[in-house]
Amino acid sequence: MSIRIAGLAITLFAAVSIATSSLAADDASVKKDLFTVITLQGLPCGEVVRYTTKNDNDHVVVCKDGNRYHVYVNAQGRVVVEKQ
């Protein structure tokens, strides 16, 4: 019985760990994407420190240099980067 519980715990732990690392990878790719978008607009941003997602394709980004940007896709399908 105790072996079963231990096995279950291991499986759960493994699943959580894999999910966490996968989320971290996603997070890094979103940060990279947001950073690229900001720099493509010619705006300064040393590095994306964190971001909050408001909606689909709608983020508030905080850069390492202290700049904050609202990055979103408008109704015309254009990516807009607004300094806040």
Place this chain on the structure above:
Amino acid sequence: MKAPSIIATFMLLLLAGCAGTPFLAPRAPPQPAAPSPSPSPAVIPPTTAAAAQPSELAAPPSTAPVAPPQAAAPPIAAAPPAATLPNPSAAKAAGSTVTAAAKPPAPAAQLPKAASPTTDIAKPKTPPLDLTSLEQRLKSTNAIGVLTKLTLKNQVDDLLDKFRAYYQGKLKTTLADLRRSYDLLVQKVLALLQDSDPPLATDIVASREPIWGILSDPKKFATI
């Protein structure tokens, strides 16, 4: 009771090791000797606008792994010596004086033979421009994020609008200015692709002039 705890410790160590591993995007192997019709990255004319761009995306072209043409040349140049001296160890055994005496006429005699494949490779047939395929590959590549792709698409559309306005006489600019904008946009795309999707970057470099050929010709431009 001991066995599960040992297994648990082992799994924990295993996962801890995985968690510390940085995420690496799959990289395509470098293309060793593929003869590319494209110019070297150094040949890409860096526009002044690109130099003035504050963006960190304007990666130095020197780091571009896009089809190094020098990589194609050495194997060809190295081929004749390999043919004349197939077994270096045997040559060493025979003595350096013997090889020195025997060798000089051989490369001279074999140079014309080696020259013909060189010229064949130096003049590769220019591949037909496949805009649809390039567009599809750009859409499907994982090297660029969704928002970045959308931003680039917007910038491409803006540039096409500029060309349209220029040909309609509504925009007071020169073809040289448009060329600068075009180069800058291509460089942005290449900077994004060169590390994560080198084959696509290479193909874009190869298509750069054909695409400009379409853009700069009002008749061809009207067809797109």
